[in-house]
Amino acid sequence: MATPKQEIEHLAKLMKKIDIAMLATVGKGGHLVSRPLSTQCATFDGERVWFLTERDTPKVGEIRRHPQVNVAYASKDANTYLSVSGKARVVRDQALIDTFWNDAMKAFFPNGKDDPNIVLIEVAVDTIEYWDGPGSWIGKALTFAVARVTGNEEVMGENRIVDLRSKRSRKAPSSGGQRATAAKKSGARKTATRASGAATAATRKTPAKKKAGAAKKKTAPRKAAVKGAKKRAVPKKAAARKTAAKKATATRRKAG
Numbered sequence: 001m002a003t004p005k006q007e008i009e010h011l012a013k014l015m016k017k018i019d020i021a022m023l024a025t026v027g028k029g030g031h032l033v034s035r036p037l038s039t040q041c042a043t044f045d046g047e048r049v050w051f052l053t054e055r056d057t058p059k060v061g062e063i064r065r066h067p068q069v070n071v072a073y074a075s076k077d078a079n080t081y082l083s084v085s086g087k088a089r090v091v092r093d094q095a096l097i098d099t100f101w102n103d104a105m106k107a108f109f110p111n112g113k114d115d116p117n118i119v120l121i122e123v124a125v126d127t128i129e130y131w132d133g134p135g136s137w138i139g140k141a142l143t144f145a146v147a148r149v150t151g152n153e154e155v156m157g158e159n160r161i162v163d164l165r166s167k168r169s170r171k172a173p174s175s176g177g178q179r180a181t182a183a184k185k186s187g188a189r190k191t192a193t194r195a196s197g198a199a200t201a202a203t204r205k206t207p208a209k210k211k212a213g214a215a216k217k218k219t220a221p222r223k224a225a226v227k228g229a230k231k232r233a234v235p236k237k238a239a240a241r242k243t244a245a246k247k248a249t250a251t252r253r254k255a256g
Helices: 004-016 058-065 094-100 103-107 137-150 176-255
Strands: 020-026 032-038 048-054 068-075 080-091 118-132 158-163 168-171
Touching: 004 080, 004 118, 004 158, 004 168, 020 048, 020 058, 032 048, 032 058, 048 058, 048 094, 058 080, 058 118, 094 118
Parallel strands: none
Antiparallel strands: 020 032, 020 068, 048 118, 068 080, 080 118, 118 158, 158 168
């Protein structure tokens, strides 16, 4: 099992692969609003992530009214996905702005890094749920095939939740391991149901068999008596036919 430090290092590597993230804030009327922002080139330290923005944008006011936010990272090519939950605040720190600044940012902030309208959004992270699977298309195809054949969805990759407050991680409720456990329980219930059904069927059949056996026993003496009566009747009929034949022969002789 990974240590908290190893978990944080793993998360930092996953985040480093993805530049654009979707920052979700609570807008007017309680509706969630998501916007794409570029994560700043600072190694994730296990506590916070940073974004540069302008002071007069709607998201700044939304964060001040409702600081709870979510940051979603997704990389289809790397097959990596993260959902970061935490509390945001707006910070004006020129030293950090200087640290995060690069020439590419001039396209978004034409007045340069000293523009007083530039502010930082600091997200203090509470939990991170991540999905990390095979990156190549061959790896994806193979793991998908294995998952279909074996029914083991854990081969599709890791799905864990890291609680940065307690420094602990756990399997996500939607992970394949828990689904497999649920499937095993379901299979056990089905097996028990089948066994119960078989026992019930056997119980129902036993009295019927007993009745059939008793009926056969009662019928057997009657059949034997009938057979005996038939056997006895055959010699009597034969004797009667012989006697009748003799009488007829005697009568013909007298007449002749």
